[in-house]
Amino acid sequence: MMKYFFLFIILFSSFITAQQNKTDSLDELKYSELKDKIYDHFQHNRISEAAQIAKYYLQRAKKEKNTLEIAEGYNLVHFDADFPTALLYIDSMASITNNIKGGLYPARTYLIKGGLYYTHNNLKAALDNYILGLKYAKEQNDKKQIAYANINIAYINNYIGKNIEAAKVFRYYLYHRDNIIDDQQSSQMRLALISCYLEMNKLDSANILINEGQKLALINKNKYEPYLYSYLSGSYDLKVKNYDTAITKLNNAYNYFSKSGENSSANYSLYNLGKSYEGTKNKEKALEAYIKLDSSVQKHDLVFPELREAYTFLVDYYKEKGNKEKQLYYIDRFLKVDKKLDEQVLYLSTELPKKYDTPNLLQEKENIIEDLKTRKNILYISVSLLIITLLLVIYLYFKSKKKEREQRKIAQDLISWVEKRTLEESNIKNEAKDTEIAHIPTPEQSEQDDKASKIISEEVIQFILQELRIFESRELFLKKGITLASLAKNIKTNTAYLSEIINTHKGKNFATYLNDLRIDFALNRLVKDKKFRSYKVAVIAEELGYNNEQAFSLAFKKKTGTTLSMYIKEINNIDDKKRIK
Template sequence: MIKKNVNLYCIYKMMKFISLFLFLTNLLCAQSQVSGNLKKLKYEELKNNFYNYYDNNKIEQSKSIAHFYLQKAKNEKNNLQIADGYILIHFNENYSNAFKYLDSVALVTKNLKGTIYPSQTYLMKGNLYYKYDNLKAALDNYILGLQYAKKQKNQKLTAYANMNIAYINSYIGKNLEAAKIFRYYLYRGNNITDDYQHNQIRIALISCYLEINKLDSADFLIKEGQESALIGKNKYNPNLYSYLSGTYNLKLKEYKTAIRKLSDAYIYFTNSKENTSANYALYNLGKAYEGEKNKEKVVETYIQLDSNVQKYDITFPELREAYTYLIDYYKEKNNTKKQLYYIDRFLKVDKKLDEQFQYLSTELPKKYDTPNLLQEKESIINELKNRKTILNVSVGFLLIILLLLSFLYYRSKKTEKQHRKIAQDLINSIEMKNLETPPVAQLITSPSPAIVQIETEEDKATEDKTSKITSEDITQLILKELEVFEAKELFLKKGITSSSLAKSIKTNTTYLSEVINTQKGKNFAAYLNDLRIDYALNRLIKDKKFRSYKLSVISEELGYNNDQAFSLAFKKKTGTTLSIYIKEIEKTHQSSINP
């Protein structure tokens, strides 16, 4: 019986060897056939084939083309193409090897004049640093690349450098600045960017719009991108737009839809080893579960996110929120070990982010800043080591709380004083305008005194470009309808949306949003809020009975669905609170009666 098993095992090993031999033979034949086909292609065609395979995650095929490209260039002793070959190869290499290939690019192109080098080399190094989360080094290289591109008067490389720096601005939270650059090149990228880069700019601009809550504009570009993604063969783009669409749903608090889209995107990104995109999808998925109030799923998601961060060392500022959530969760569960563990993780991530982003101090979570966490960490360690220190720790916490309360009291008083000053200025300004302008015209035309918008020449140029989407006749027709909408105070109607308004004036939401964005300088939600708040500011001064109404009645008369939405809109528009504004009106009227 043993002998029989041995014989079977020998037969199995021999069959396996034969199968492996046949496989290797076929592979070599296939590779020889591929090389024969590649010989017929020019350099530009080889590049196109490389990027087609690379973008579709076909690593081996792209590697073969890159090495063939380099060998072809070396055989022809073409230094410019040798440099391009090194660049193609570096895309599929690890961090260390990729830098060696880029160093080879610098060496080969050292004496080449009138080419895209050394600007291209610095930009490639910047991208590599960016990919591996070294933002400081990335920025340094982008700046060098930009300087050389300007010296060479190369518009394309200048554009690429500007856009790469815009990516960093977006990454550290400067989305308004980044959006200006992305919008400029999205609509002025002719002869500068190709279809692939145009798509990348659109994706970046969508991300900025989502961050600054320009949701109508983001939705428009997402739909545009999804349509273009259906045409191409690249599987990454449809999933990326699905992720952006899920993030858009998250912003709208459509949590179930967001969870479905973000989950699918995360699975794809993970399988495709798109680690950065996977981490962002996982973070937003956790936020969607937060919206659903599903604590267990939030914790499960953020734990997986922490695992990915440790595995790939890819961080981003929003990670702090994930760690503070885990810290709070385990604090509620009285699990000091887990709490201490995630405090340590927070501090490590926080230290790395602080080293790279000097501008992120304002982005720190309000509840957990680094000094407080360090002190809490120390108190937990001391408690675990020695119970006798509890009294001292308690006294320390009490002192901190007293100091914090004192600080909060002082800040609240200071804030209240500022709000009163803002309210007084608003009242004085509105009353002066009421004396100068007829009431109806005032309500229609006068902007809030707290809002001053300044357009740069660049913004005007960009608007001129984007406004071509809507013809001048349609624009003027919509503007006339909006005048009627404002004059008749139809904006007070509850539940009004861009769709319902577009339908009532016999147009579509795209045209309406475009006209409001370009002609009014704001999106539909901001436009509607501004009209309602301006109306409220005037009426509260004139109508004593209106001032006596409860908050719920005032908000309902202005067309808001709830008190909180009105209060937030009022504060955002004016910089003060409704209660303080009303109090200052009463004081003003009282002083005029009793001078």
């Protein structure tokens, strides 16, 4: 992911002292012209010149006692200051505008402060300030600042993995500018949206925007953006497993970012480089990238959620090599980064399960420390592990027994349901082979149906629904290799229409729809057909159109909540009881 690239307010971390030159010519420029000049220098990486003009801007505003321009001067000089100094500048901006009623302030101050905190990896403080900025912007009905607040909050959503929510905001402002954002900000929206699409695995959409952005970057002659797109394009290649191409592009991006002091961008490039090398099975190169990444993280104190995977690799690598010192070192690094992430990103509920959770790492850390100090405790550790293993086996045994009882009850309920439905269907010949449970639309589903009917004509909807009824009644879903595309071709429609109709009228996507038909068919036939029950799982799976028995078994368990073997066992038990009676 590439969250740090996309701050909506331009922020720079490195400062280069500039020599005083051509100050006299600045006296002839208006404040608006000075500001344009500063932003132009920033955009073309002429940081020292921009900082020099920003200082002049503030001095001139103070000399003229122009309150609003003094406030703007503090904003401009904070861009290139270190964090404590930048924070003082923004506090000075807040102080001097404290008595100004209405207008841009105080919303603008909170938004700028939020951007500063975000850049320095304090997400909680950033979000607090963005929310305050949004509150005051709404009070003033300032559409631009409302947009800026929404966009910056979307960056935080992007950072913590809520990409769907973030993408909605970025997409809206990219395609509904309404004089709120300019060309440069629109470009940032495109970059942010690409990042979201990559994380959401909407790879076709991401690739379209990458190609579009690369062309615009060449036209705009922006020195920085081509390397951002090199990073994004490399990340896309990583997603589609074009590892060698990804490595070339990511190396290009990393070399630029590391030399130009874009530390966050460099870190993300290193992370994806490591993942690319992992893809090529080149562990040594992946190790090199992750070690560089750890060094940069320590130096610049910039963390992001994916770092956990890098440290997991490092811990595992040295564990395999038997290097306990290095393993212990990277466990410590993992725990420190993990603690910081947990402290600042409190709502990371959607984060992927950790390979190493904190308690286990702490325990492993203690075991390694003891092992390095002395080998005399091997017997004690072995006995302890044996006890833990025994307790774990006991726990798993009772857990499995409980699970078995639950699955047996589910299987019994399913058999009762099949028998009851069979009895009901015997009175309705036209529905004898209808294996789908009726779908009662919720108010939200009805609304989706209405939307679908606006997009697709009623005649097409009814035609496709009729074809689906034929598909179900003739049990064509049992054929192997059925896909959305092949079914659409057979019923002479397109995949978009077919997918939409299945989603809105069946209440599920195509894969779930097909799977439900097959599993419901299996539930019925296994109850009714003793010979079918005697088949091997691989044969049953083949009969139902699955590629292999594992796919069928997993699908059966996911759909029913019980296992195929338990379901068949309960059917046989019921049959045995009936024969005894």
